[in-house]
Each structure stands twice: as structure tokens, then as C-alpha cells.
Amino acid sequence: MxxxxxxxxxxxxxxxxxxxxxxxxxxxxxxxxxxxxxxxxxxxxxxxxxxxxxxxxxxxxxxxxxxxxxxxxxxxxxxxxxxxxxxxxxxxxxxxxxxxxxxxxxxxxxxxxxxxxxxxxxxxxxxxxxxxxxxxxxxxxxxxxxxxxxxxxxxxxxxxxxxxxxxxxxxxxxxxxxxxxxxxxNCNRDWKIENLLDKMIEEVRNEVKNGKAIIALSGGIDSSTAAMIAAKAIGNRLVAVFVDHGFMREGEVESIKNTFKELNLIVIEAKDRFLEKIKGVSDPELKRKLIGEEFIRVFEEIAEKVGAEYLIQGTIYPDRIESGLRHSDKIKSHHNVAGIPSKIKFKKIIEPLRDLYKDEVRKIALKLGLPKEIVYRQPFPGPGLAVRIIGEVTKEKLEIIRKADKIVREEIEKSKIREKLWQYFAVLTDTKTTGVKGDERAYGYVVAIRCVESREAMTARFANIPYKLLERISTRITNEIPQVVRVVYDITHKPPATIEWE
The missing domain is CATH 3.40.50.880 (Class I glutamine amidotransferase (GATase) domain)
Known part of the structure; x- marks a missing residue:
């Protein structure tokens, strides 16, 4: 070829x-x-x-x-x-x-x-x-x-x-x-992204051979597609595991349980464990690495119980390039790339999607027959809301960002602009400012709204959101979340910024 x-x-x-x-x-x-x-x-x-x-x-x-x-x-x-x-x-x-x-x-x-x-x-x-x-x-x-x-x-x-x-x-x-x-x-044009599917299935089969593997399932398009590839490769020797680290969006854990119940999904409740792991940590790189390390430790414990020697992850190319692999400058670590400890108990970590972009993964997912609500789910970072909280993560801050995120999603998803957006979410900043609530002085958090248009996540432009929509989002956040007194809109492209704040 x-x-x-x-x-x-x-x-x-x-x-x-x-x-x-x-x-x-x-x-x-x-x-x-x-x-x-x-x-x-x-x-x-x-x-x-x-x-x-x-x-x-x-x-x-x-x-x-x-x-x-x-x-x-x-x-x-x-x-x-x-x-x-x-x-x-x-x-x-x-x-x-x-x-x-x-x-x-x-x-x-x-x-x-x-x-x-x-x-x-x-x-x-x-x-x-x-x-x-x-x-x-x-x-x-x-x-x-x-x-x-x-x-x-x-x-x-x-x-x-x-x-x-x-x-x-x-x-x-x-x-x-x-x-x-x-x-x-003067090239022959005989390449199709779908041609990769058989190759990826065969790769997983050759790596695992007669052994067992764990798939780290998050409910997103990447891990779901990797799970389907692995299931076709090794059948019932695949163990699907979802770790509830406490950093998911509202209603997401139950949704994941319902969607993947046919895979005999193992759900690990680990909210307190992960929160304790990053207690007092403000540095975003360290947060990501600690979360990545804890993920591996949890999977190692499960692997030991079920006799699995391999870990399969839905890592895609932007995760690897932003984590500074090969000769590139590191932008940020991803929990399932740079967060992997130097010593692990698995024989190997298998990443069948490692050279694909999100839109390419979607083509593979559609060919595998995954439901459209998963295929077109907007990207969500593996460390979850922990990297949408600037500074230390606490239970109070998680409650604030979870509510703010829900409001943003509800309002965007009721509007026509949703189809144009690659991602839309809220960020809880570490800044507090003065405000007025109920004729009294208030002192509370600033929430930032981030909405971007992109095709592949390597570059992005901030979206021109109608002012009335931004006003509804701002009003709801400041009215429904007492700890927030100010809402701002991020008007920065990627580059120079990344899509996520951390």
C-alpha cells in the first residue's frame, strides 16, 4: 500500500x-x-x-x-x-x-x-x-x-x-x-479509517493471547470503543471495571451503570480514597499524576482478584501528545498516560486507540454499533471534575462545580448552538470576589464558562455564545449556588490556551 x-x-x-x-x-x-x-x-x-x-x-x-x-x-x-x-x-x-x-x-x-x-x-x-x-x-x-x-x-x-x-x-x-x-x-488513494478495526482487534488478541485483561471503562467514547474492540478480540476474558472516583458529573455514575450492565460491569466505589489521595494538592500536574497512579493501584487490586495480567485503556492521540511523549514539549499530563507509575504489576498496558483522533474513534465506534449518545458524548477528562477545580479539591468545591456544570449543560442542550460545540463546561476558579446578594455584601467564588468549537481537539476556537444564553447561565449559577458571586466567559483560543483549564 x-x-x-x-x-x-x-x-x-x-x-x-x-x-x-x-x-x-x-x-x-x-x-x-x-x-x-x-x-x-x-x-x-x-x-x-x-x-x-x-x-x-x-x-x-x-x-x-x-x-x-x-x-x-x-x-x-x-x-x-x-x-x-x-x-x-x-x-x-x-x-x-x-x-x-x-x-x-x-x-x-x-x-x-x-x-x-x-x-x-x-x-x-x-x-x-x-x-x-x-x-x-x-x-x-x-x-x-x-x-x-x-x-x-x-x-x-x-x-x-x-x-x-x-x-x-x-x-x-x-x-x-x-x-x-x-x-x-502520485499516491493510490485506497486507505479508509475503518480498515484499522481488524488490525486493532488482532493486535489486542495477539497481546493478550490466552490471558485475561481489564478494561478501564469511563463511559466515554474512547474507553467504550476500546472495550468493544477488546470484547471482540478476547470475549469473556475481558473484565470491565468502572472506578467511581467521586469526580463525575451529576447523574453520570448511574447512567454508566445502566449503559454497560450487559458487560457485567464491576463498579468500584472509591470517592473517599481518591479525595484523600489529592488532599492539599493544588498543582494541576501533581493532581493528574496522583489520580493516574491511584487508578492503576485500584486496577491492580481488581486484576489480582480476577486473575487479569493486562490493562486496556482508551488513550487517544491528543492524550499522548499533550503529555509530552516522544520529542514534543509537554503541555499537560493525562491521568492515563503520564500518570502511570514507573512500576506496575501488569504485564503490559494496551492502548488500541493510541494513534487516533476523536473523530476517527467515532467512525470506529459507529462501525462497532455503539449507541449515538455514547459516540457523540462530549469529551470529559479522565480525572473528571478534579481538573475543573483550580487549586485544592474539596467536597464543598465538588458540590459547587457539579451544580454549575449541570446548569451549563442544561442551558446549552436546550439551545440550537449545541450542535456547533465541541465542548461546553464550567470551571471553578480559585479566585474569590465581592458581590451583593439580598442587599448584603457577599464574598464568593468565580465560575468560568468554557465553550469551544473544534474538529480534533488539537486546536479550538472559543464559541460565540448568544448573550441571552450566557445571561441565563450566569443568573442561574449565581441564584442557585450561594457560594458563587461572579460568572465569567473564557474567550481564549487553543493555542495559546488548552481546552481544559488544568
Whole structure:
């Protein structure tokens, strides 16, 4: 099967590139930047160099220089764009003015990789360095106000570079660049995400063999899909476990019990245990790690009772990339990734969804026949409401955030805007302010509302919620929750912020 490989320099959007290629019907594979030329097989029809957190220099990560002479089409994005220029003899250095977010680029030559683009394009930039000069055998294709060489091509080889991120949906015509590159690569378009299902089932079967495995079930789309895959792979040798850590939303525990009763679900009541584990902890990283560690310990105890040697989790790609695996900068730990202790009693942790995005998981889930209320359930962090409380988690704060979250969900779900939103929730901040309730001075918490639009959770835009809807939410929260005196709305995109506050 034809494929395009993405050489990973640790950019937060690396797997978005892979996803974009797969959307076009071509198989993509993420590989480390230190791979050798001998590892590139004959099925590789194109190479994409990802972005990354590095500054191009003599000591920064680089590809095997022989790759540039293979004759295989190459596209550099952001850091990859700069790296190609640097390794070819061009000049790269700090920009006079950094570019983060929406930028406009001027197209000089809209042939080849930029075919079909207009003279001015709206793109997404995220860089502090720029390419300032190129060797004679390269041609400048585009520039921006603060970036003199925003795109280039080699005059005689199929080598291209763009400083912006065509894989991010904020770049209006990013798909055009991928279409052009795939056409240049002359790839067969015979890849479908559904083709992964049999491979994932077989992988779980081969890992577990004749043993038993526990699935960490949360009721969300990721763990539910992983559970269905595992059930098809090993049948009744799968033990489904739901841990009620006390950080769930209102009514969620009962809903999960009802939905998965046919799996003979084991429910572990552990509210006090988890609350005690993070008592006095304010640091969000430590909260996530402690919760992750306690999850593992609970599962180890159950595994010992039922004789299970493997743990299956619904970890997906954004969990791994934000937890700083491989060469990427760590943004935040996820309880089922970086929270895993260095010593565990399981033979192995199996993650069949580890390279998929949420929308890809949904396609697999629909093929498996999961109900739509699970398939389209909005993302909810594994540590639950514990990471929607800024600072220390207490029973009182959990009660406040649970009520606030319920109000937000009720009001959003009654409105037409719900279908446009990726996530909507409340955050209990650690700030207290003065207010007036019943003609008396009040001093209470500030609750923040977060509503975002996204396609894959790697980038997101805050949603333009109607003022009347925000007013209803604010009024209900301050009227129905005595401890809250102020409600604010988060108008920050991702990046620079993450979707969750912690």
C-alpha cells in the first residue's frame, strides 16, 4: 500500500498532518526524525517534515541528509520548512516579530504545491524563527508581513516548504496544499479509517493471547470503543471495571451503570480514597499524576482478584501528545498516560486507540454499533471534575462545580448552538470576589464558562455564545449556588490556551 511518512520533530500538530493525509485516502505513518534512509521502504511515496519546539541550529534535531536526495517528494512544515532551508545552505534565524495565530500570506507563484490558492491567503502561523535566504536552486513562493520566505520550492527536485500550518483548520485552504502534495506524490488513494478495526482487534488478541485483561471503562467514547474492540478480540476474558472516583458529573455514575450492565460491569466505589489521595494538592500536574497512579493501584487490586495480567485503556492521540511523549514539549499530563507509575504489576498496558483522533474513534465506534449518545458524548477528562477545580479539591468545591456544570449543560442542550460545540463546561476558579446578594455584601467564588468549537481537539476556537444564553447561565449559577458571586466567559483560543483549564 502506498503511504506518506511524517517525520516527527515533536510538533503539537504532527498527528493532524497524518490525519489530513488519511482523510485524502492515503495511508500515513508517523516516524522519528532520527530514522535512517535504509528504513524508508518502496511504499513510501512522499515525506512530510513536521513542526517542532526547536530552533534550527547546528545542534537541533535533523533528518538523515541523504533523504533530501532520494527524489521522493518532500514537504516541510514550520520547523520542517526551516530545516530544509538550513540543511540546503539557506539562512534561518530569529524573526523580528513572532507570528502566532491567524496571518495573511502573499502568494508569488501559485503553481505546484500552492496550485489553486489565491494571491492572498488566510493561514495559521506559530513560529519565532524565519527563513531569510535560500540557495540559488530554490525559489520563493510566498511571504507575509513578518516572514520574508513563507513558502519555497526547489527548482529541480520535488522539495517544498511552508512556514504556516496547512494541517490546522484555521488555515482556510490548507486542504489544497495536501491535495497538491498527494498529487505530486502520485499516491493510490485506497486507505479508509475503518480498515484499522481488524488490525486493532488482532493486535489486542495477539497481546493478550490466552490471558485475561481489564478494561478501564469511563463511559466515554474512547474507553467504550476500546472495550468493544477488546470484547471482540478476547470475549469473556475481558473484565470491565468502572472506578467511581467521586469526580463525575451529576447523574453520570448511574447512567454508566445502566449503559454497560450487559458487560457485567464491576463498579468500584472509591470517592473517599481518591479525595484523600489529592488532599492539599493544588498543582494541576501533581493532581493528574496522583489520580493516574491511584487508578492503576485500584486496577491492580481488581486484576489480582480476577486473575487479569493486562490493562486496556482508551488513550487517544491528543492524550499522548499533550503529555509530552516522544520529542514534543509537554503541555499537560493525562491521568492515563503520564500518570502511570514507573512500576506496575501488569504485564503490559494496551492502548488500541493510541494513534487516533476523536473523530476517527467515532467512525470506529459507529462501525462497532455503539449507541449515538455514547459516540457523540462530549469529551470529559479522565480525572473528571478534579481538573475543573483550580487549586485544592474539596467536597464543598465538588458540590459547587457539579451544580454549575449541570446548569451549563442544561442551558446549552436546550439551545440550537449545541450542535456547533465541541465542548461546553464550567470551571471553578480559585479566585474569590465581592458581590451583593439580598442587599448584603457577599464574598464568593468565580465560575468560568468554557465553550469551544473544534474538529480534533488539537486546536479550538472559543464559541460565540448568544448573550441571552450566557445571561441565563450566569443568573442561574449565581441564584442557585450561594457560594458563587461572579460568572465569567473564557474567550481564549487553543493555542495559546488548552481546552481544559488544568
Amino acid at each position: 502506498d503511504k506518506i511518512i511524517i517525520i516527527d520533530f515533536g510538533g503539537q500538530y504532527t498527528h493532524l498532518i497524518g490525519r489530513k493525509v488519511r482523510e485524502k485516502g492515503v495511508y500515513s505513518e508517523i516516524v522519528p526524525y532520527d530514522m535512517k534512509i535504509e528504513e524508508i521502504d518502496s511504499n513510501v511515496k512522499g515525506i512530510i517534515l513536521s513542526g517542532g519546539p526547536y530552533h534550527v541550529s547546528e545542534d537541533s534535531p535533523k533528518i538523515d541528509p541523504r533523504i533530501l536526495d532520494l527524489g521522493i517528494p518532500i514537504l516541510g512544515i514550520c520547523y520542517g520548512h526551516q530545516l530544509i532551508a538550513y540543511m540546503s545552505g539557506g539562512k534561518v534565524g530569529p524573526s523580528k516579530k513572532k507570528e502566532y495565530g491567524i496571518t495573511y500570506v502573499n502568494i508569488i507563484n501559485n503553481n505546484d504545491i500552492l496550485k489553486g490558492l489565491s494571491k492572498k491567503e488566510k493561514v495559521w502561523m506559530s513560529h519565532s524563527d524565519s527563513v531569510f535566504s535560500l540557495p540559488d536552486d530554490y525559489e520563493v513562493l510566498a511571504y507575509s508581513e513578518n516572514c520574508p520566505i513563507a513558502a519555497f520550492k526547489h527548482k529541480y527536485k520535488p522539495i517544498y516548504g511552508v512556514q504556516w500550518h496547512p494541517e490546522v483548520y484555521h488555515t482556510e485552504n490548507g486542504d489544497v496544499i495536501f491535495e497538491n502534495f498527494i498529487s505530486i506524490c
